[in-house]
Amino acid sequence: TFAFEKYPFLKELGLEQTNHGCFDGEKWTGNGKTFLSVNPTNNEVIAEVRGATPEEYEVAVQNMNKAKAEWVKLPLPRRGEIVRQIGDAFRKHKAALGRLVSLEVGKIVAEGEGEVQEIIDICDMACGLSRSLNGQIIPSERPDHFMMEQWNPLGLVGVISAFNFPTAVFGWNFMIAAVCGNLTMWKGSPSTSLCSVACTKIIIDILEKNNLPKAALTLCMGEADIGNLMVEDKRFPLISFTGSTQVGRIVSEKVSKRFGKTILELGGNNCLIVCEDANEELALKASCFAAVGTCGQRCTSLRRLLIHSSKYESLKEKLVKAYKSVVVGDPLNNGTLCGPLHSKAQIKIYEDGLKQIQEQGGKILTGGKVMDGPGNFVEPTIVEMTNPYAPILQHELFVPILYIMKFDDLDEAIAINNSVPQGLSASLFTSNLQNLFKWTGPLGADTGIVNVNIGPSGAEIGGAFGGEKETGGGRESGSDSWKQYMRRSTCTVNFGKSLPLAQGIKFDL
Numbered sequence: 001t002f003a004f005e006k007y008p009f010l011k012e013l014g015l016e017q018t019n020h021g022c023f024d025g026e027k028w029t030g031n032g033k034t035f036l037s038v039n040p041t042n043n044e045v046i047a048e049v050r051g052a053t054p055e056e057y058e059v060a061v062q063n064m065n066k067a068k069a070e071w072v073k074l075p076l077p078r079r080g081e082i083v084r085q086i087g088d089a090f091r092k093h094k095a096a097l098g099r100l101v102s103l104e105v106g107k108i109v110a111e112g113e114g115e116v117q118e119i120i121d122i123c124d125m126a127c128g129l130s131r132s133l134n135g136q137i138i139p140s141e142r143p144d145h146f147m148m149e150q151w152n153p154l155g156l157v158g159v160i161s162a163f164n165f166p167t168a169v170f171g172w173n174f175m176i177a178a179v180c181g182n183l184t185m186w187k188g189s190p191s192t193s194l195c196s197v198a199c200t201k202i203i204i205d206i207l208e209k210n211n212l213p214k215a216a217l218t219l220c221m222g223e224a225d226i227g228n229l230m231v232e233d234k235r236f237p238l239i240s241f242t243g244s245t246q247v248g249r250i251v252s253e254k255v256s257k258r259f260g261k262t263i264l265e266l267g268g269n270n271c272l273i274v275c276e277d278a279n280e281e282l283a284l285k286a287s288c289f290a291a292v293g294t295c296g297q298r299c300t301s302l303r304r305l306l307i308h309s310s311k312y313e314s315l316k317e318k319l320v321k322a323y324k325s326v327v328v329g330d331p332l333n334n335g336t337l338c339g340p341l342h343s344k345a346q347i348k349i350y351e352d353g354l355k356q357i358q359e360q361g362g363k364i365l366t367g368g369k370v371m372d373g374p375g376n377f378v379e380p381t382i383v384e385m386t387n388p389y390a391p392i393l394q395h396e397l398f399v400p401i402l403y404i405m406k407f408d409d410l411d412e413a414i415a416i417n418n419s420v421p422q423g424l425s426a427s428l429f430t431s432n433l434q435n436l437f438k439w440t441g442p443l444g445a446d447t448g449i450v451n452v453n454i455g456p457s458g459a460e461i462g463g464a465f466g467g468e469k470e471t472g473g474g475r476e477s478g479s480d481s482w483k484q485y486m487r488r489s490t491c492t493v494n495f496g497k498s499l500p501l502a503q504g505i506k507f508d509l
């Protein structure tokens with residue numbers, strides 16, 4: 001039995017109890033594996049989605065290739081206009097889609113809606129970009145020569161995404177890729193398949209209304225099987241992968257073996273440092289949101305909190321008190337601040353993680369228990385660690401466990417921040433200019449996102465998003481991230497009547 005009828009907003013998104021999970025560029029289909037959409041609040045099955053078979057995948061790629069020329073020939077601002085219309089469609093469905101994200105992932109509605117807002121924002125940004133994707137004009141050393149850069153689309157882009165941001169990450173990739181002139185195939189996470197189907201429907205509807213090739217977006221839901229087909233397929237010059245470092249490593253190796261490009265957005269292990277001169281109230285609020293938001297399942301979630309010893313006891317006490325007031329419950333309810341973990345597998349990670357933490361000297365200050373009931377609820381947890389280099393701190397557990405630690409000297413705290421293999425996001429709380437510029441400078445934080453007086457999670461779409469080291473090195477969303485979805489040609493044009501060679505080389509026949 002399905003709990004589908006309990007959630008009327010699903011129908012507004014064109015969803016049904018049994019859904020096709022493959023849009024092959026022309027029609028909805030799906031004769032592959034069945035994926036159940038499960039509500040993590042009570043583990044009831046909401047609906048099912050039938051994924052793509054390898055044959056359906058092949059049809060989708062062929063349809064994309066057939067539609068390529070038509071999509072590429074559209075003037076860039078025309079593609080921008082389509083993306084603008086897509087943004088309006090997401091505006092219209094923001095409430096329903098936000099609730100679906102909340103229902104299927106387990107994050108609170110405000111965060112679900114926030115994710116849809118990110119899609120709307122990236123649509124606006126991509127529309128603006130469609131009139132400003134400029135190449136450079138470069139002075140030539142040769143007389144009567146003209147040098148310019150021309151940016152052309154890559155062709156087909158494959159997007160593989162994770163469960164925790166089941167709509168926004170796709171939105172970042174698709175909107176920029178589409179404006180740049182690419183066609184996108186998406187494989188979302190199997191456990192958030194309704195989100196994938198709903199977003200695809202919204203976009204296909206706009207393409208259809210504009211009489212444009214629908215194969216600008218195809219959807220092939222599946223697991224590692226379909227993911228691997230995309231990764232090994234030379235017809236995808238770019239694979240944008242968001243997920244764990246473990247799977248990212250496999251993806252990276254396979255794509256680079258065929259000389260494809262990747263954008264890798266992998267695991268984080270994010271730190272917040274509270275200096276002696278920091279505003280303690282701000283640091284407290286920022287830490288709570290960053291560590292508890294999405295039940296600790298954001299790539300940018302706060303894992304390690306380093307507090308200057310002069311502030312340690314007072315902030316520790318306030319944090320424990322704040323944690324005790326966090327309302328854990330149904331993410332669809334007003335007032336809930338922390339929903340359930342996404343899956344039973346996450347509960348095991350929480351339990352096993354706590355065991356290891358205690359073996360390595362960690363002391364639980366609050367939380368630490370799996371809550372009774374049919375859902376995947378756990379208590380948001382604070383652990384006091386004395387050794388900031390304990391082996392467990394090198395890993396991203398992806399559950400709401402926050403480590404708190406003491407430090408005395410900022411250089412030492414920066415060294416601890418940088419001591420982990422991941423390099424996504426980091427924050428410093430200070431009111432001292434010297435600290436600030438040390439932190440953002442070459443000997444400061446080694447992460448892709450470096451914040452001051454705000455927490456490590458909750459990035460704006462205007463900046464390039466991504467991280468260093470085992471986070472994969474990719475950059476998505478804002479700034480000049482669009483360049484990764486295009487290939488750059490350096491074009492030299494001779495408009496003279498002789499043939500001077502570069503570097504003054506003489507080659508007289």
Ligand code: NAD
Pocket residue numbers: 160161162163164165169187188189190222223224226227228231242243244245247248250251264265266267268298299300396398424466467471
């Ligand atoms: P995951 O690695 O298990 O899965 C990610 C995607 O990869 C899914 O769609 C999955 O089906 C697919 N996949 C699995 N095996 C594959 C294979 N062999 N080939 C191709 N595709 C394959 O990750 P998850 O549990 O869904 O997500 C959590 C992880 O994602 C965390 O580590 C988190 O930090 C990371 N994440 C990173 C960012 C970022 O921007 N840096 C954003 C969100 C999530």
